[in-house]
Amino acid sequence: MTKSVQQGSIVSDAASVTDVVLAAMSRTENPRLKEILNALVEHGHAFLNQVKLSDDEYEQGLDFLRRVGLTCTDSHNEVVLLADVLGYSTLVKVLNNSMREDRTGGALLGPFFRDGSPHYELGASIVQEDTTATPIFVSGRVLNIRREPIQGARVDVWQASPIGLYENQDPDQPEMNLRGHFFTDANGDFHFRSLRPAGYPVPTHGPVGDLLRIQRRHPYRPAHLHFVVFAEGHDTLISQIFADDAEYLDSDVTFGVTRDLIGKFDRHEARSGPRPGQQAPYYTLHCEFLLAQGTPTRPVPPIK
Numbered sequence: 001m002t003k004s005v006q007q008g009s010i011v012s013d014a015a016s017v018t019d020v021v022l023a024a025m026s027r028t029e030n031p032r033l034k035e036i037l038n039a040l041v042e043h044g045h046a047f048l049n050q051v052k053l054s055d056d057e058y059e060q061g062l063d064f065l066r067r068v069g070l071t072c073t074d075s076h077n078e079v080v081l082l083a084d085v086l087g088y089s090t091l092v093k094v095l096n097n098s099m100r101e102d103r104t105g106g107a108l109l110g111p112f113f114r115d116g117s118p119h120y121e122l123g124a125s126i127v128q129e130d131t132t133a134t135p136i137f138v139s140g141r142v143l144n145i146r147r148e149p150i151q152g153a154r155v156d157v158w159q160a161s162p163i164g165l166y167e168n169q170d171p172d173q174p175e176m177n178l179r180g181h182f183f184t185d186a187n188g189d190f191h192f193r194s195l196r197p198a199g200y201p202v203p204t205h206g207p208v209g210d211l212l213r214i215q216r217r218h219p220y221r222p223a224h225l226h227f228v229v230f231a232e233g234h235d236t237l238i239s240q241i242f243a244d245d246a247e248y249l250d251s252d253v254t255f256g257v258t259r260d261l262i263g264k265f266d267r268h269e270a271r272s273g274p275r276p277g278q279q280a281p282y283y284t285l286h287c288e289f290l291l292a293q294g295t296p297t298r299p300v301p302p303i304k
């Protein structure tokens, strides 16, 4: 083998493949993109060198990714689900903005965020149908890192129903049920009425479901509320608040539970507690969101 043959994209042996590919990508102009793509190739090749995939295993892996893509629809994103159950999504969140003292931790956006949720006045209910399910009264405050209230922050909330389905998964729920957005008052406060959400299984009809079954993992997430908080001059906060008494709190299939995101869901009997006018048992929850200085951005909805 001559030295001239080893240059360019001609591969001489397994050890040379990584360098050949990196050389082919070397004219990538954007330095950050180049760093990311180079690392993707280096780590991917290291993985292949480590596990030494057979041809059949490699084809199975490629077919799995093909099926992940084919399973996506306007209302279901299997790619996000795969990233979630492999812990990728949580790792990115924790690396970027979670588990810090000076601001509220970030959480997964999840696959069910939608644009265009209704605007409600403070104190309104986001429940759009008659139900006997257990109510929850949620209050919260949006603060900057000096713990000063932020007025006019936009708080988007969405959640699963008491049977564990988001409205766009459930033909029996009205459009945009259990979704809405609010603007904080001069004290940075917001509050609304909803129904206590249930935990739910992630969708298991696709290849990610096959993966969970092979790994003998349950598909459940503990009960939670989703929030996105936007305020001028601050980083957008994507968060989830988990019920402290929820089943699966310590085994979330998407690894979304961090200690700072566990909320105290206080149960009160009828005609007692902070809302003695309630004629049935109910819950209360208070949340605090600390926003870091930055530039607000709007997350891209994974579905319509």
Ligand SMILES: [Fe+2]
Binding pocket: 110, 112, 160, 224, 226
């Ligand atoms: Fe969720």
